[in-house]
Amino acid sequence: MQRTIAALVASFGLLALGAPSPAPAQGASPAIAEDFKPSSLNQPGQDYPQVNSQGYVRFRVTAPQAQSVKATLGLGGQGGTVLHKADDGTWVGTTSGPLDEGFHYYHLEIDGGVFNDPGTRNFYGSTRWESGIEVPAHDADFYALKDVPHGNVQQILFPSPSTGTQKRAFVYTPPGYDANQSARYPVLYLQHGWGEDETAWSTQGHANLIMDNLIAEKKTRPFIIVMTYGMTNVIRPGEPGGLAKFDIKPFQAVLLDELIPYVDSHFRTLADSDHRAMAGLSMGGMETKTITTANPDKFGYVGLFSGGSFSPEDVANAPGFRDEVKLAFVSYGSRELDRRAVAPPGAPSFDPVANHEALKASGFNSVFYVSPNTAHEFLSWRRSLREFAPLLFRD
Incomplete structure (x- = not known):
C-alpha cells in the first residue's frame, strides 16, 4: 500500500487539496464583468470576498500597517493573487482568471504570516482551518x-x-x-x-x-x-x-x-x-x-x-x-x-x-x-x- x-x-x-483549480485559458481573456457579489460562504454582514458571473474572485482586506498581502487563491506563477494597497488602507486584488466552479480553500499571507480571511467562514482542510469560497456552479x-x-x-x-x-x-x-x-x-x-x-x-x-x-x-x-x-x-x-x-x-x-x-x-x-x-x-x-x-x-x-x-x-x-x-x-x-x-x-x-x-x-x-x-x-x-x-x- x-x-x-x-x-x-x-x-x-x-x-x-488546498490548491486552487483554474479553468484553462481559452484564447484571449475576456473583460472582467463588474457584477461581483459577496460569496455565499461569507461571514454575516461581510461584503468580501466576492465572485462575479465569470468565476473571478475579488478580495479586500483591511491591514493598514501591512507591507504585502496575498491570497493563496488565484492563477499564475506567483502562487496566488497579490493584493494592492488603496488610499484607505485596504488591500484589494482580483484573480487573474476565472476559477473552476465549486468550493476552494485558501488563506492570506500578510507580511509573511499566514492568516485566515476574516470575511469568510473557515473549513478544516490542508491540515488546518482554512478560509473557503464557493464559485457558483451551473448544476448546483x-x-x-x-x-x-x-x-x-x-x-x-x-x-x-x-x-x-x-x-x-x-x-x-x-x-x-x-x-x-x-x-x-x-x-x-x-x-x-x-x-x-x-x-x-x-x-x-x-x-x-x-x-x-x-x-x-x-x-x-x-x-x-x-x-x-x-x-x-x-x-x-x-x-x-x-x-x-x-x-x-x-x-x-x-x-x-x-x-x-x-x-x-x-x-x-x-x-x-x-x-x-x-x-x-x-x-x-x-x-x-x-x-x-x-x-x-x-x-x-x-x-x-x-x-x-x-x-x-x-x-x-x-x-x-x-x-x-x-x-x-x-x-x-x-x-x-x-x-x-x-x-x-x-x-x-x-x-x-x-x-x-x-x-x-x-x-x-x-x-x-x-x-x-x-x-x-x-x-x-x-x-x-x-x-x-x-x-x-x-x-
Whole structure:
C-alpha cells in the first residue's frame, strides 16, 4: 500500500487539496464583468470576498500597517493573487482568471504570516482551518437546500480501545428514520481526504443535502452515511515522506473493530456486506481500496473518488473480491485526467480509464465517472456522490 500511495502522490499530486483549480485559458481573456457579489460562504454582514458571473474572485482586506498581502487563491506563477494597497488602507486584488466552479480553500499571507480571511467562514482542510469560497456552479441544484424532507446529521462519540481514546464520527440518517422505528437501513462509510476531517463531507461536501434531494426525487434508496476521521496514523504537515508514510493499520482497526460494531449496535442497520459500502475521496479513496481489497467480505460496494482505481490485477490479487463485491465505482475530475497524461519522469504509469475498461471487459461490475471541467476539488466529489449513491444497495 505504501508503494501505491507514493506512486499516486508522485504522479498526481494528491496532497494538494488546498490548491486552487483554474479553468484553462481559452484564447484571449475576456473583460472582467463588474457584477461581483459577496460569496455565499461569507461571514454575516461581510461584503468580501466576492465572485462575479465569470468565476473571478475579488478580495479586500483591511491591514493598514501591512507591507504585502496575498491570497493563496488565484492563477499564475506567483502562487496566488497579490493584493494592492488603496488610499484607505485596504488591500484589494482580483484573480487573474476565472476559477473552476465549486468550493476552494485558501488563506492570506500578510507580511509573511499566514492568516485566515476574516470575511469568510473557515473549513478544516490542508491540515488546518482554512478560509473557503464557493464559485457558483451551473448544476448546483443537486446539492442545494430545498423544501424537501431532510435527514439528520448527528455527532457520535464511540470508544476506541485500540487508540485508548473516545473517537468522533458524524452520522447521517435519512428522512423518516426516526418516524419509522421498524425500518432498517444500509450503511455507507464515507471518508474524507488528506488534511481534512470528519466534518468535510457534510460541510464542504453537502453529502446530507445531496442525499435528501436524491431521496426526494426517488433516485436512490435511503441509507445511513457514517463519516469519521481517517488520519489515525497522524502525519504532521511538512514531515519528510508525507502521505507515503501513512500506515493504514490503525485506521483499519478503528473502522472494522470499533466503529462498524458501534454503528450496528446503536443504529437500525442492515448489518451485512450486501448492505454495507465504503467510499472516499483522494486519501480516503486509497484507504477504501486498501481496506476493501483486504476485507471483501465486509463491503459489497466500493467507491474511489480521485483516489486510485481497480485493475484486473487488483481484483485477481484480492481473494474473494470478485465474488463478494457487487460494484467498483471510480471517478475523477476531467482536469485530473488531463494532467495525468504527462507523468513526472520515473513515475509509474497509471491509467484509470484503461483499468476500468479492462475490468468491465472481464465481467466485473465497474463504473467510471468523469466530472466535467473540474479537478481535485469538492465539486468533483459532490458529483461523484450524486452518481454513486443511486447505484448502491439495489437488491
